[in-house]
Amino acid sequence: MGKIMAVDYGKKRCGIAVTDDMQIIASGLDTVETKDIFVFLQKYFSQNTVDAIVVGLPTDLKGNLSEIEGDIVQFIEKFKTEYSAVEIHRFDERFTSKMASFFISQSGKSKKKREEKGLIDKVSATIILQNFLEQKQR
Known part of the structure; x- marks a missing residue:
């Protein structure tokens, strides 16, 4: 069994999270410049088995898709x-x-670290993946 990867896709950066090989636990992996996402994926996929990816679906409160x-x-x-x-x-x-900003603020990290956009992207990808795993188990 391979991993499941989540991608929180953004204009500048993509947050990346992956599961363990048993597909039980989601963990933040990295934040990658969007322009380099396929270079990152090629390297990661050459070293790891990935069965699926989960890509965030950006909607507003009314269910409309983001630009x-x-x-x-x-x-x-x-x-x-x-x-x-x-x-x-x-x-x-x-x-x-x-949610990522809230969890980071509760983690005791310094203000500078809490405001780091890359960390927010990585934690966001982890939340997407964990929620996906929970829904999959139901």
């Missing part, structure tokens, strides 16, 4: 071309950045 959805769709299309054997799932990412 970045067009970029995410392009990312997914390219991903399908390069990694056709890997399943792709979408998962609602509403409130994950706010």
Whole structure:
């Protein structure tokens, strides 16, 4: 059994989280510049077995898609071309950045560290993945 990876896709950065090989626990992995995402994925996939990815679905409170959805769709299309054997799932990412900021603030990290956007992206990806795993178990 391989890992499941979550991607919190953004215009500048992508937060990345992965599960353990048993697909039980989600852990933050890294934050990658969006322009370098496929270089990162190629290296990671060459060293690890990944069965599926979960890509955040950015919606507002009314369920309308965010403007970045067009970029995410392009990312997914390219991903399908390069990694056709890997399943792709979408998962609602509403409130994950706010939740990530809250969890980071509760962690005792310094103010400078709490405001670091890359950390928020990585924690957001972890929240997306953990929520996906919980829903999958139901």
